[in-house]
Amino acid sequence: MDYKKILKEHTFKTWSKQKGWEPIIVTQARGVYFYDNNGKRYLDFSSQFVNVNLGYGNEKVINAIKEQLETLQYINPSFGAEIRAKAAEALLQVMPKTISKFFFSTSGTEANEAAVKISRFYKKPSYKILARYRSYHGSTEASISLTGDYRRWFVEPNTMNGVVRIPEPYCFRCPLKLKYPDCNIACANYVDYIIKQEKNVAAVIVEPITGTNGVIVPPKEYMPLLRQIAKENDILFIADEVMTGWGRTGEWFAVNIWGIEPDILTTAKGASASYVPIGITGVSKEIGEFFEDNIFAHGHTFEAHPVSLAAIPAVIEEYKRLNLLSHVKAMGEYLGKRLNDLKDRHISVGDIRGVGLFWAIELIKDSKKTPFGDYEDKYNGKLTLVDILAKKLLEKGVYVYNGPSWFIISPPLIINKEEIDQGVDAIEEVLKDADKEFL
């Protein structure tokens, strides 16, 4: 069978033109490596899209899923499958204390769609949702409208109304042209002004650490301040932990870094370590109680799918058994040190930032911090230098997820030092090409 031909002609390539797509045909995977149909091995240095948190081939998770498949593979969500109670109970052990009720879907996108609807039902007649420019929240109507990055341009002007943009805490390129710490966290303080001017604001949604838009770690004061502003203005605080949750930062959830508690927490990816599709919208007790007498007019056939739910308790067990939170902290320190060393040796490395096993290398092409490309390039289907370097890395057997001018380094949480060295050494090789382009 000509797999490549069929894939190209009869399946969709998403987010970029179909023409010119030359997919690598992947046939198997184990640990932190995956293999193509020629037997070539690739180190997964980004956990795909920052989601294969436990690596590949975890027997315990696979067996839990198999067992569920063999006992009850489906029941519609108006029934109460035992596994749904088990999943909720397991989640209560690891989620922030405020979160007490869960809606289960099949993706991060759906988790955020539900969060928007819940916020609007709960805060009616308020309906506006604050979201940042540098953000990605998913691909369907509400979540792509919340998304501030270039991907929303594809659907404009047909985006959902009621989205109001707020600035992001991107100190390397401050949108307010200020400098930390003299800025007094103006990007958060300004949100208070926006809420008061806009009125009818139901919620603010943020990725606690911005993910696809370049692993933007906020200064330590930002998240507690934003949380406080939301509380004082009586709007809901939604933490989109689709990417940052599940040990990625060395904590169960990134909000734990600052000790803040959201009203709504959305997650997906690491919740099943990507063995099966899952999306979770967790809400506070107060919001949960509101729906005792108010209909949550929402749902899917595949909502609370037993096979997806089976992964949740198994994955949580594995995070604990493998002691992954401390492992991530230790490996994160090592990875961070190795990446920061690159900055000293390579003129094209503008910024290294991250926490745990979640890092970005942002490249620049001159001393004015000009990026090697931007969203406009992606939108027009043009490869940036970083896209080309990512391809080169693949040729070397290392997969790294990248943005127009940055790499995202987010390996499976089970990675060891030798595997980290393999990835960083390969990146160091291709950085030499970027240095040559530096003006």
Ligand code: PLP
């Ligand atoms: N929210 C964040 C922060 C994400 O990073 C993503 C995906 O990368 C999503 C939402 C959408 O999740 P999904 O691709 O599972 O729909």
